Amino acid sequence: MSQHTRRTFLTTTGTVLGGIAVGSTVTAATRTERFIVRTRERRTPSAVEVVHEMPGVDVAVVRGSESAVAESAAVEAYAPDVEVDVDLPAPSDAAPTVEETSVGDEPGYGLQWDKQDLDVADAHRVTEGEGSRVTVIDTGVAAGHPDLTVNEELSRNFTGDGFGAATPAGGYHGTHVAGIVGASDDGGGVIGTAPATELVDCRVFSPASSASFGDILAAVVYSAAIGADAANLSLGAYPVPRRGFGSFYGKVLNSVMTYANSRGTLLVAAAGNDGADLQHDGNVVSLPNEGAQGFSVAATGPIGFGWDAADESPPQSPAFYTNYGTNAVDLAAPGGDAHLGAIGSGVPYYLDLVFNTIAEPIYETDEDGDVTGIDDVEYTYSWLAGTSMAAPQVAGAVALLRSEYPDLNANQVASRLRRVAEVPDGYDKSYYGAGYLNVVDAL
Template sequence: MPNVNRRTFLTVSGATLGGIATGTSVTAAVRTDRFLVETKGKGGLRGLDVVHEMPGVDFAVVRGSKNELRRHKRVKDFAPDVEIELDDPDVNARAPTVEETSVEDEDLYPLQWDKQDLDVATAHETTKGEDTRVAIIDTGVAAGHPDLEVNEDVSRNFTGDDLGSANAAGGYHGTHVGGIVAAQDNGKGVIGTASETDLVDCRVFSPNSLASFGDILAAIVYSAGIDADVANLSLGAYPVSRKGNGQFYGKTLNSVMTHANKEGTLLCIAAGNDSADLQHDGNVISLPNEGAQACSVAATGPIGFNWGEERLDAPPESPAFYTNYGTNAITLAAPGGDADLETTNPNYYFDLVLSTIAEPVFEDGTYTGADYSYGWAAGTSMAAPNVAGAAALVKSANPNYTANQVESALKRAADVPEDYDKAYYGSGYLNILDAL
């Protein structure tokens, strides 16, 4: 590990983790009413309450009992679905929104160190992502945000909570991710990497940040079915044992992800925020970023951006303190934000990633809308959509590329920064201009 100045790389025990979440601290709960089912080839699951059929793969999500599944002739194998509760990282909870700062009425591009370092402005001279589609599998991308344009016709809610799609019902996270990909080039607010892509919301989180592995799998299959060129998954489960049910979850995920890739959908997935060496972590796996065909993204970030000082303590391409890593587990590294946990400088949050925010509003437990603003957050959750946006640009410039060819272009263009460990970068640090 190279010397990266004042930052301390933290090691977080994952012994109690095991769900699907958009943050770093989760608790998992096995559902007793829903199951992931592997079917025996063609033929329906007549007599079972099917939640998600997932056409194109031999898997489904169903409600029912174990006895029903054991007796059914078309069921080959099954395991309980998993539901989790999310706790956001502390550094994100402390970060302000723009309304709490002095830049409320200003153009916010000068605060987007990530877009500046990637030179998105120059990339946009070639393409802004026209004629591409990016699906965001997350807490919901709010179509009401003035800096976003979401395709509401094909957006879907996979949770079954009856709160609809293209909204922030599941929390702010998906809107922040969506803005990193596709915030509009409209002269105000922030700019997305692929501002002209067709942005689709696939909401898999309900209020209180509850999510289901089965809903996520169904959203991946759906994204491929609507010809999304990229699907972004800023979520993850770590550690999951490779044994028992974990083996079944891995098999299901690999089948779904291979199907999506074959259909032309590149899966950009957050590598996780556990400071874990995924290459040497024993008989466990990080899902879905270690699944088949995943473009697994680690996070980088500066220390000292816009602190009122002339130089940075660490450059934008340096590994973030929280990012997971591993030579064969990471595909690319990209800007995700960093933080000096010991600094007293009030401008610490400028090292996080600025994007669109939609804070959900509830009245008597009913979702009624959202408050729209801009705010800072850090995580591999922010790094993955920077790669997803870049992939949309490459696809826009090369319409005949397959998902593998798009990923290959991004990997060939990337380099590991001098004096840094390859384990944090895979093929290297995202380079959009060379990829184009």
């Protein structure tokens, strides 16, 4: 099936396919009790509850009546907080078959085509990311997973839902992302790009699978405050109009991202799974990856890894769902692909997705179906695909670079990654930006 045919299928369905996140939506003005405000001279608004202060930027998230916000002398401009709803894929229900021996010490390394193609084993001869720090702004990172080491003291829950931090309360997605960044080199499962980096959970999703834009902004500022070398944002909203509220959200995001970048935190963001040409998509924008100083990552993946496909393609080929655009994307990295015609046919198509850590919460619910707690968590491994899986490949590479070259600032790290990247022969540059992630040459 050609890339064009698969992309046409994507844009007409907007659904979830076997471990692949397809499509995302943004619902504006639904948080009528919460507002994002631009403050005057970093003053604190009165007569409202301040949910998130953001030291260093003239932005805050408040709760209260719109009239109280509008009448506050400390408020220069405001807009309702936004809820971002994403179509999260279910982990593949295929049973992992872990090879007993592999090139690396991890028993699951044989299933990690992404790490093999990036040659992380060679990169780890230089550094495994010691002394670096990466925040994962996502559904939550499970500190209890045996293949992850999470700084629980620094981890934060930005949702206010009471379910804590360093836990997958918002779902399995963040744990998978964290494993791609930094699954431990302990011989017990899989390997991350930077297995010695310090992982910090910044949870912005609740069990309802939605995130407030204001919580995401606060998590970015916090990432900079704790000196994170990279903040991974495998989330997003598209399309967001450039006018009206969209203009306000874009300006606020730009100020927050510029601040974080100036503090040395590179913001690595998923380009999105809408199959959209971000460079020629009219008067709309994809957030946060098209925000100022955002490092946008498109996804690639193989067809036919470990199974016989009639139209095999290499790991560097563009994934059917990825957003693209020469000047809208900085790099491409392994995110997984799928032969849509193979899904449901009995062949192991899922081997072309990205294999890594999973933590699935078992929720306690009341008679109305609302989540009241987490009864247990199941820790395992599974396959997912999306630009969500491509971004943490780059965040891990940032951790390796900052470990080896701690004096580089965020812009210098980004420049180095772009400089060594190349567009694979025979492929369209619009899917790669500067090119395909090259971890070894970057080091």
